[in-house]
Amino acid sequence: MRSDVLVTCPLVVMKFGGTSVGDVDRINRVADIIVEHRVRNPNEGIVVVVSAMAGETNRLTSLAKHCANSPAPREMDVLLASGEQVSVALLAMALQDRGLKARSYLAPQARISTNDRHTNAQIEGIESQALKSLLADNGIPVVAGFQGICVDSGDITTLGRGGSDITAVALAAVLHARVCFIYTDVAGVFSTDPRLCKDARLLPQVSHEEMLEMASLGAKVLHTRSVYFAMRYKVPLVVLSTFLGALQPGRNGTFVVSEEELMEKALVTGVTHRLDEAQIAVSGMKADIKSLAHLFEVLAEEDIYIDMISQEFIGDDEVNVSLTVPDEQSERALEIIRNSVETLRANAVTIQRDIAKVSVVGIGMRYHTGVASRVFKVLARAGIDIKMVNTSEIKISIMVARKYCKMAVSVLHEEFFTVEVAKQVG
Ligand code: ASP
Ligand code: MG
Numbered sequence: 001m002r003s004d005v006l007v008t009c010p011l012v013v014m015k016f017g018g019t020s021v022g023d024v025d026r027i028n029r030v031a032d033i034i035v036e037h038r039v040r041n042p043n044e045g046i047v048v049v050v051s052a053m054a055g056e057t058n059r060l061t062s063l064a065k066h067c068a069n070s071p072a073p074r075e076m077d078v079l080l081a082s083g084e085q086v087s088v089a090l091l092a093m094a095l096q097d098r099g100l101k102a103r104s105y106l107a108p109q110a111r112i113s114t115n116d117r118h119t120n121a122q123i124e125g126i127e128s129q130a131l132k133s134l135l136a137d138n139g140i141p142v143v144a145g146f147q148g149i150c151v152d153s154g155d156i157t158t159l160g161r162g163g164s165d166i167t168a169v170a171l172a173a174v175l176h177a178r179v180c181f182i183y184t185d186v187a188g189v190f191s192t193d194p195r196l197c198k199d200a201r202l203l204p205q206v207s208h209e210e211m212l213e214m215a216s217l218g219a220k221v222l223h224t225r226s227v228y229f230a231m232r233y234k235v236p237l238v239v240l241s242t243f244l245g246a247l248q249p250g251r252n253g254t255f256v257v258s259e260e261e262l263m264e265k266a267l268v269t270g271v272t273h274r275l276d277e278a279q280i281a282v283s284g285m286k287a288d289i290k291s292l293a294h295l296f297e298v299l300a301e302e303d304i305y306i307d308m309i310s311q312e313f314i315g316d317d318e319v320n321v322s323l324t325v326p327d328e329q330s331e332r333a334l335e336i337i338r339n340s341v342e343t344l345r346a347n348a349v350t351i352q353r354d355i356a357k358v359s360v361v362g363i364g365m366r367y368h369t370g371v372a373s374r375v376f377k378v379l380a381r382a383g384i385d386i387k388m389v390n391t392s393e394i395k396i397s398i399m400v401a402r403k404y405c406k407m408a409v410s411v412l413h414e415e416f417f418t419v420e421v422a423k424q425v426g
Contacts, residue, residue, distance in 0.1 A: 011045035011135065012037070013177045015145065015168035019185040020242040021087045022054035030242065031094035033183070034140065038100065045135045047175060048102075048142045049168040050091055052083025057146075057161070073118030077147075077158045080119075081107070084144035084164070092142045101139035105131065107147040107156065112167065114148030114157045121148050121157035122225075123166065126174045135175075143171065165226035173233035180235050182222065183242040188254030189214070189221055192271040192413045196406050199413060203269065204249045207259045210269045210363055211237075213395045217359040218272035227256070234258055259363060267364035267371065268416035271409050274357045275402065277307060278330035279387065280323055282337060284347030287319040291344050295321065298340050304333045307357075308388045308399060322388060324399065327353070355387065356405035359397040360412055366393050378415045384408050 014034060021027050034048060060079050064071040071079075088104035095102035110131060114121035131141045145164025148157045159166050165182060172180035187202050189211065194200040206214070208231035215224040221239055230237050240253035247253040259265075285291055292311075299306060308324045325333045330351060337349050365371050375396055379386060384407060388399040400408050 009045050009135075010041075010043065011047065011175055011177045012041075013047045013049060013168050013172040013175070013180040015049040015164060015180065015182050016051065016091075016242065017164065017182070017184045018051040018054040018056070020183050021050055021091065024090070026242075027087070027090050027094055030091060030183070031098055033242065034095060035098050035100065038140075044178075045175075046140050047131065047135070047171055047177070048091065048095075048140060049145045049164060049171060050084065050087045050142065051145050051164040053087055056083040056086070074155055077118050077121075077156050080158050081144070081147040081156050084146050088142045088144045095140060095142065101134075101137065102142050103134055103139060105141050105143045107144060108149045108154075110141070110143045110171075112143075112148045112170070113151045114159070116150045116152055116155070116157070118155075118157055120160040121150070123148060123159070123170045124151060126170060128171070128174050131171075131175070143167065160223075160225075162220075162223040163225075165223040166229065169226040169229040169233075169235055169237070172235045173229055177235065180230070180237050182237060182239045184221060184239060185241060185243065186221060187241045187244055187252045188239045189219060189256070189270070191269070191417055192409055193218075193273065196273070196409045197271075197413050199417065201417065202250065203254050205255045205257060205262060205264075206269055207262050207363055208256055209259060209394060210361055211256045213359070213361045213392070214270045214272050217357070217361065217395065217397065218274040219270060222256075230256065231258075236261075262363070265364045265367065266362050267368055268360050268362035270361045271413045271416070272359050272361065273405055273409055274359075275405065276327045277324045277355065277357055277399075278327050278333075279352045279355050279399065280325065280330070280333055280337060281320060281350050281352070282322075282344065282346045282348075283320045283350070284314070285319050285321055286345040287313060287317045292319075292321070294340065294343055295337065298336050299323075299325075299333060302332060302336055304329050304336070308390045308397070310388045324355070324357075324388065354402040355399055356402045356408070357397050357399050358405060358408045358412065359395050360416060361395045362416075363394050365395070372396055374415055375412065378411045379408060382407055382411045384411075 092102045092104040111127040145167040189203050190200040192200045212227045237256040244252040310322045312320045384404045386398045390397040
């Protein structure tokens with residue numbers, strides 16, 4: 001990402017998600033929050049980023065589906081970008097009504113340029129001069145999240161669902177904001193999904209790296225790519241609820257910071273889950289490296305994303321290989337593998353969709369041993385079979401039958417949270 005001139009005054013980015021601007025009363029409430037921030041920090045610049053009003057992007061998507069079987073991505077972007085156009089205009093009006101010098105900006109005006117991948121574009125640069133001029137005049141830019149403009153064609157693009165987070169963090173990075181506040185409808189980042197486990201607790205702090213893993217492993221509070229930007233450009237993030245009053249550690253707000261700033265490196269920070277993968281099993285395949293290479297080559301040629309892999313030898317010359325792919329690519333992956341059955345000399349190819357990936361994430365795993373053993377022990381005690389395992393330096397992911405998802409999350413959370421606290425107290 002390029003930025004032209006550095007802004008030297010302190011500055012914050014305040015991003016408000018769809019539910020925060022879900023109706024006109026809420027938009028007025030958001031305007032009050034911004035006024036309050038300005039009154040408390042009169043010398044600090046404010047850049048606001050907003051999502052479309054709650055439900056609007058879904059509504060627009062379903063309109064498109066009524067008009068075309070497979071709507072052209074370029075036209076989808078023109079359509080979807082309209083959601084954010086409404087909310088920036090309304091919020092700018094509400095702020096002006098409160099005496100602030102606010103101005104709405106769509107992506108071409110804020111010069112947020114992207115590549116040409118319609119509906120899933122990536123930001124390539126922001127020329128922030130227009131925003132800086134308004135900031136220098138004590139004004140408040142209200143920028144449409146989620147949208148961009150393609151550098152080559154000049155067409156409107158969008159950044160993928162949940163992409164307003166990316167706009168906010170990218171702006172915070174190029175403007176060197178001291179912090180990027182992500183206002184949402186939950187109090188912050190939780191140790192696990194509160195809907196699955198009543199003991200989930202609000203985390204006061206997590207590192208960028210942990211957040212990146214948690215976001216990609218199922219914690220939906222932040223867009224994965226926004227966390228990647230935050231980590232890469234060292235932007236501190238604060239996730240907090242618009243509806244729970246001010247930032248108050250322990251009650252409202254999670255700080256997402258660099259590892260050096262963590263007060264405590266927890267062994268396990270979070271237990272997450274995902275239900276959007278399918279498992280494909282290729283059984284009785286010829287056990288030679290050429291067949292294995294061929295299997296992954298045909299999938300790679302079609303851009304199939306592979307997450308977990310396991311293999312099990314049956315005798316000396318046969319092997320069963322299992323792999324997981326995103327749900328939306330699973331039909332295609334199955335077809336590709338079925339077409340290669342002869343070359344692979346496999347007996348059968350089957351697919352299973354009722355699976356769940358449950359992960360434990362924590363930076364402390366880098367420094368301590370024994371986490372895997374505790375994971376396997378509690379799952380065994382609960383009678384939960386593990387289908388596959390995948391690890392990195394700071395996470396352990398296991399694939400289980402979907403019916404065990406909730407139980408796996410609960411027992412793992414209990415093991416690493418309740419037990420950890422009991423140990424500290426005892
Ligand atoms: N409005 C877009 C969506 O619903 C972007 C966002 O809210 O972040 O996905
Ligand atoms: Mg969101």
